[in-house]
Amino acid sequence: DSGVTQTPKHLITATGQRVTLRCSPRSGDLSVYWYQQSLDQGLQFLIQYYNGEERAKGNILERFSAQQFPDLHSELNLSSLELGDSALYFCASSPTRGTGELFFGEGSRLTVL
Amino acid sequence: AQTVTQSQPEMSVQEAETVTLSCTYDTSENNYYLFWYKQPPSRQMILVIRQEAYKQQNATENRFSVNFQKAAKSFSLKISDSQLGDTAMYFCAFMKGHYGQNFVFGPGTRLSVLP
Numbered sequence: 008d009s010g011v012t013q014t015p016k017h018l019i020t021a022t023g024q025r026v027t028l029r030c031s032p033r034s035g036d037l038s039v040y041w042y043q044q045s046l047d048q049g050l051q052f053l054i055q056y057y058n059g060e061e062r063a064k065g066n067i068l069e070r071f072s073a074q075q076f077p078d079l080h081s082e083l084n085l086s087s088l089e090l091g092d093s094a095l096y097f098c099a100s101s102p103t104r105g106t107g108e109l110f111f112g113e114g115s116r117l118t119v120l
Numbered sequence: 121a122q123t124v125t126q127s128q129p130e131m132s133v134q135e136a137e138t139v140t141l142s143c144t145y146d147t148s149e150n151n152y153y154l155f156w157y158k159q160p161p162s163r164q165m166i167l168v169i170r171q172e173a174y175k176q177q178n179a180t181e182n183r184f185s186v187n188f189q190k191a192a193k194s195f196s197l198k199i200s201d202s203q204l205g206d207t208a209m210y211f212c213a214f215m216k217g218h219y220g221q222n223f224v225f226g227p228g229t230r231l232s233v234l235p
Contacts, residue, residue: 040223044163049227050211063222095163101223107153107172107215109223111165 010034013098013112021120025086028115032079032100038062039081040109041073042097050097056081088119122147124214124226132232133202140187141197141229143212149173153215154188154195157225160208168210171195202233 010033020026032039041053052065056075067073070088075081085092095116099109123146133139145154156168171179171188178186183203187196199206212226 050225052223052225055223097165099165108155108167108170109165109213110167113164 009110009112011098011100011110011112013096013115015115016113017116017118019118019120020088022088022090024088024119025084026088026117028083028085028096028098028117030081030083030098030100030112032081032098033110035102036100036110037079037103038101039075039079040099040101041067041081041083042099043094044097044114045091045094053083085117088117090119093117093119122149122214122216122222122224124212124224126210126212126226126229128229129227130230130232132234133199134234135202135204137202138198138200139202139231141199141210141212141231143195143197143226145193145195145212145214145224145226147193147214147216149216151216154186155213155215156184156186156195156197157211157213158206158208159211159228160205165211169197199231204233204235207231207233 012031014029037058039056042050053067055063073083095114097114099111125144152173154171158166158168169181183200209228211228214224216222
């Protein structure tokens with residue numbers, strides 16, 4: 008158990024809909040990262056937050072948005088969903104300073120029909 | 121921008137044998153971390169091993185060890201005594217600095233351990 012919690016684990020929805028994925032980082036970790044992994048693909052970096060502020064942005068679509076709340080949990084909002092958005096969405100957190108590694112949640116598997 | 125390359129999309133190895141996965145990276149930074157993550161069929165991302173760039177000694181974790189060549193920007197993973205449970209996707213990753221900046225993953229190598 009990495010200590011990073013993601014909900015929901017599985018989500019099935021239809022094209023055009025909107026969903027929200029939630030992530031609770033490990034206790035004490037201020038950084039949260041979101042990654043997208045399509046079937047048999049690598050990890051695509053979407054966005055990083057540090058203590059509530061956006062720190063880095065990757066290839067995140069305009070239909071997607073995220074935020075980190077004062078209690079440090081984060082949400083990834085995906086709207087106007089398309090079939091190609093079907094993927095595994097990972098959240099990870101990292102310590103403020105130290106070993107530098109990312110601790111990953113189990114992922115949220117999104118299926119768009 | 122940093123890039124991470126894994127030139128072997130797929131590899132296979134016989135159980136109990138040794139296999140080496142390659143990784144190269146490109147950076148102008150001097151302080152950074154390198155990682156190997158494993159993603160088994162369960163899709164969970166699991167840290168295998170970590171290397172700090174300022175340490176010359178190669179990291180080792182049980183059957184897993186790395187060959188870190190800083191000048192060549194190479195970071196290969198050696199798995200000794202391969203086990204069926206090592207079957208997974210392996211990702212090499214780079215992180216700049218100490219604060220999680222620019223955490224970049226390579227495209228991955230799919231390793232199959234054959235009985």
